[in-house]
Amino acid sequence: MRFNHDLKECEVTPKALWASRRDFLRQAMTAGLGGWMAGPLTANAGPLGAKLNPAFRVSDPTTPLEKVTTYNNFYEFGTSKEDPAQQATNFKVRPWTVTVEGEVNKPQTFDLDDILKLAPLEERIYRLRCVEAWSMVIPWIGFPLKELLKRADPRGNAKFVEFISLMDPEQMPGQKKAVLDWPYREGLRLDEAMHPLTLLTVGLYGDVLPNQNGAPIRIVIPWKYGFKSVKSIVRIRLTETMPVTSWMKAGPSEYGFYATVNPAVDHPRWSQAKERRIGDFLKRPTLPFNGYGDQVASLYSGMDLSKNF
Amino acid sequence: MEPKIPSAKQRQHPRADLTVAFLKILIFVLALVPLTRLLINGYLDALGANPVEKILRNTGFWTLSILMITLWVTPLRLLTGLTFIGRFRRILGLFAFFYVVLHFLSYLVLDQFFDWPNILKDISKRPYITLGFLAFLILIPLAVTSTDGMMRRLGGKRWRGLHQWVYLAGFAGVVHFWWLVKKDITEPALFAIAFSVAMLVRVLMKARKRSSPLPDHTP
Numbered sequence: 001m002r003f004n005h006d007l008k009e010c011e012v013t014p015k016a017l018w019a020s021r022r023d024f025l026r027q028a029m030t031a032g033l034g035g036w037m038a039g040p041l042t043a044n045a046g047p048l049g050a051k052l053n054p055a056f057r058v059s060d061p062t063t064p065l066e067k068v069t070t071y072n073n074f075y076e077f078g079t080s081k082e083d084p085a086q087q088a089t090n091f092k093v094r095p096w097t098v099t100v101e102g103e104v105n106k107p108q109t110f111d112l113d114d115i116l117k118l119a120p121l122e123e124r125i126y127r128l129r130c131v132e133a134w135s136m137v138i139p140w141i142g143f144p145l146k147e148l149l150k151r152a153d154p155r156g157n158a159k160f161v162e163f164i165s166l167m168d169p170e171q172m173p174g175q176k177k178a179v180l181d182w183p184y185r186e187g188l189r190l191d192e193a194m195h196p197l198t199l200l201t202v203g204l205y206g207d208v209l210p211n212q213n214g215a216p217i218r219i220v221i222p223w224k225y226g227f228k229s230v231k232s233i234v235r236i237r238l239t240e241t242m243p244v245t246s247w248m249k250a251g252p253s254e255y256g257f258y259a260t261v262n263p264a265v266d267h268p269r270w271s272q273a274k275e276r277r278i279g280d281f282l283k284r285p286t287l288p289f290n291g292y293g294d295q296v297a298s299l300y301s302g303m304d305l306s307k308n309f
Numbered sequence: 310m311e312p313k314i315p316s317a318k319q320r321q322h323p324r325a326d327l328t329v330a331f332l333k334i335l336i337f338v339l340a341l342v343p344l345t346r347l348l349i350n351g352y353l354d355a356l357g358a359n360p361v362e363k364i365l366r367n368t369g370f371w372t373l374s375i376l377m378i379t380l381w382v383t384p385l386r387l388l389t390g391l392t393f394i395g396r397f398r399r400i401l402g403l404f405a406f407f408y409v410v411l412h413f414l415s416y417l418v419l420d421q422f423f424d425w426p427n428i429l430k431d432i433s434k435r436p437y438i439t440l441g442f443l444a445f446l447i448l449i450p451l452a453v454t455s456t457d458g459m460m461r462r463l464g465g466k467r468w469r470g471l472h473q474w475v476y477l478a479g480f481a482g483v484v485h486f487w488w489l490v491k492k493d494i495t496e497p498a499l500f501a502i503a504f505s506v507a508m509l510v511r512v513l514m515k516a517r518k519r520s521s522p523l524p525d526h527t528p
Contacts, residue, residue: 066358067358071359082357132491134362179492269437274427276359276361278358278359283422
């Protein structure tokens with residue numbers, strides 16, 4: 001077994017290695033996902049033209065693309081970590097629309113291609129901490145979710161945002177099993193959703209999102225456990241009351257609405273004090289708010305996060 | 310249930326003995342396949358993105374699988390009347406122990422890397438780890454007393470009494486798996502069925518045996 005302990009960032013993912021992956025993706029698109037060809041994403045059949053935003057970049061080495069794309073929790077495509085990479089190969093990501101509705105003045109349905117033009121795409125390197133005590137570092141591509149929400153003009157009484165993933169058991173075989181109450185639902189408080197760290201995400205490692213990573217559009221909230229970062233979003237609803245999420249329904253004592261990364265609050269069945277960074281052998285201490293405390297801790301001032309877990 | 314010390318009757322059938330010996334070798338080889346696969350995949354760096362988790366899950370899965378097969382030996386013997394099946398119980402039980410040792414060592418070294426304070430906290434505070442550890446502890450004296458010499462020294466009755474603890478180990482092992490799974494309980498449920506049905510058959514066959522004057526392998 002090989003473990004990557006002390007690799008410098010430049011050594012972690014040889015360009016040739018993920019370039020070949022891209023060839024594969026491109027071939028897959030040409031073969032089965034013709035829709036992609038028309039989009040601006042692949043106008044020159046190349047990577048997304050997104051520049052790294054140095055303000056949102058962690059210094060930890062990034063997790064190799066191969067691991068990011070073969071170790072996934074995406075229960076719509078099966079409950080084992082290897083399932084999504086195998087089951088999502090034929091997932092159709094075009095045409096795709098996202099409806100923004102609820103407590104907004106301008107409810108509307110956006111075509112994915114239009115969303116991509118709403119704001120400049122940027123690359124951000126975020127830590128991702130799973131509730132199962134493992135973590136990765138991933139270069140995502142997207143823009144702040146607030147850019148999209150602004151377009152719908154939230155009303156004054158909107159307090160929460162509910163996200164709903166695609167429901168399509170034919171394409172998502174995992175939905176044929178009642179593992180969760182499908183479709184997958186997640187939620188944020190409006191101020192969390194409008195926070196500059198909350199990224200509406202369409203790509204990773206320079207290219208469009210691989211199907212198993214939540215294609216074609218997802219959000220990434222780096223200071224919360226991974227299950228909050230909804231994949232394959234079709235509906236965004238602004239509400240006055242706190243939405244009930246899929247995981248809250250599945251295990252109310254185990255999964256809360258806030259789910260901020262917190263080494264001091266254990267999951268009822270396992271410790272959250274440490275995590276294994278994928279590729280490492282030894283575990284490392286987990287940081288409060290996954291290391292983003294200076295940017296987000298103020299969102300929760302006065303709240304007891306051991307009760308609002 | 311009785312210890313299988315080769316009897317004079319069995320020794321009179323060298324061909325049957327040969328078949329049993331051959332099947333034991335087959336079990337031995339088959340039982341080493343999961344470990345061999347782990348080692349080869351480990352060497353090839355083919356254990357996926359989280360090799361430690363894979364090794365833990367895999368050794369745990371095979372511990373439970375072989376333990377369930379072991380617990381099915383007696384029910385199968387009672388159901389089929391094929392007494393020679395009982396002669397595979399020890400080798401199967403020892404392989405279940407072999408995999409639980411690997412499972413525990415993976416936890417101790419690969420997962421925790423000798424973080425004793427955390428291990429103690431895990432065992433005392435995490436119910437699924439408490440049960441897993443309990444099952445492991447139970448299996449130790451059973452493995453130690455599995456030899457013919459130990460059977461003789463303990464005597465059939467005491468040996469049987471001691472080895473009945475395997476039912477608790479099997480139960481604790483299944484619950485250990487059930488409680489650690491996040492949501493999809495398909496696999497733990499299959500183990501739970503395997504365990505419960507084995508226990509049920511055992512109880513029913515015992516009850517029938519008690520109410521009937523005939524030996525259990527008579528139709």
